[in-house]
Amino acid sequence: MVQLRQDYQEFTNRNADLIAVGPEKPEKFRAFWQKERMPFTGIPDPQHTVAKLYGQQVKILKLGRMPAIVIIDKSGNIRYQHFGNSMMDIPANEKLLSVLDELNREEG
Numbered sequence: 001m002v003q004l005r006q007d008y009q010e011f012t013n014r015n016a017d018l019i020a021v022g023p024e025k026p027e028k029f030r031a032f033w034q035k036e037r038m039p040f041t042g043i044p045d046p047q048h049t050v051a052k053l054y055g056q057q058v059k060i061l062k063l064g065r066m067p068a069i070v071i072i073d074k075s076g077n078i079r080y081q082h083f084g085n086s087m088m089d090i091p092a093n094e095k096l097l098s099v100l101d102e103l104n105r106e107e108g
Helices: 002-006 007-015 026-036 049-053 093-107
Strands: 019-022 039-046 068-072 078-083
Touching: 002 007, 002 093, 007 068, 007 093, 068 093, 078 093
Parallel strands: 019 039
Antiparallel strands: 068 078
C-alpha cells in the first residue's frame, strides 16, 4: 500500500480511484492508515469478505493474505488483475500506470 502512496498523484492524474483492502480489524487498520497518512480509501476486511469476492488467496505459511491488484474500468469490468505468489510479488506502479494509460486511450 505504501508503494501506491508514492505515486498517488500519478494515479489520480489518470482518473483512477485507489481503494486498498486489508486483512486487519478496523482499529488496527485505522491506526496504520493514519500513521502512514494514506491519501486514498482503505477498507478493513478481517473476515476476508472482499478478498473472497475477488479470489484473493490466503496462505498461512506465507504470512497470510497474498497481494492482489485489480483494475476495474468505469463500467465495472475487471481490466487487469495480478495475484501475488508471495508478499513481495507486487507489480510496479509503472505497470499499473501503463494499464491505466491504455484504458484512458480506449475511452479517449
